[in-house]
Amino acid sequence: MLILLVGVHSFSFAQSKLVEDEDLKEELFAFLIDQNQISASALERFTPSIFLVSALDYSAFDSTKTGIFKFEIAGSHQRPFLLIYEDQKIQFIKDYSVQNILDVLNGFFSRNESLFTNKQKLQYLENIVEIIKTNYNPPGWIPLEDGDLDDY
Numbered sequence: 001m002l003i004l005l006v007g008v009h010s011f012s013f014a015q016s017k018l019v020e021d022e023d024l025k026e027e028l029f030a031f032l033i034d035q036n037q038i039s040a041s042a043l044e045r046f047t048p049s050i051f052l053v054s055a056l057d058y059s060a061f062d063s064t065k066t067g068i069f070k071f072e073i074a075g076s077h078q079r080p081f082l083l084i085y086e087d088q089k090i091q092f093i094k095d096y097s098v099q100n101i102l103d104v105l106n107g108f109f110s111r112n113e114s115l116f117t118n119k120q121k122l123q124y125l126e127n128i129v130e131i132i133k134t135n136y137n138p139p140g141w142i143p144l145e146d147g148d149l150d151d152y
Contacts, residue, residue: 017060018074019050024063028052028071031092037078049074055082055127056120063088066112068105068124070131079135082128084108096136101128 019025028050032038038048052061052071061069065085072080084091084104093104105128109121116124 017051017053019052019061019071021063024052025050027090031081032073035081035094038073055131056124058127061085066115068108068128080131082131086111096132101132 019028029038029043033040033043050071051074052069053059054061054065055068055070058070063085066087067085069083069085070080071083072078082093084093086108093101095101105125109116
């Protein structure tokens, strides 16, 4: 019985992170087509679900909140992408090089200084580094070993 309840809770938790808004879904699919992650003809035959979560705490997308979000096709083995949602507009992050990520995050935090605490900013950075490290091999990325920053 406990296993069933945990399974149902996990399913409903995942369901709450699926994109339901058709306009938003269309915009995300257009980006995925542009990035060659899915084809337009595949979408005509089958419309996959998309997960969209906050890169801060992995909570479900909330269109009333500014933030950085991770999205991916549900059940897919393709990499996730990041986007910034600000002033009810989406800015897709296309370049995952270290310098670009630093520039994008610096601009985002500068424009939204009062929205996030230093602890939240650090949590964003930690989660985004993990997303990139796990899914991308960006130019200029040098994996750190334990102790690499001990002298700093």
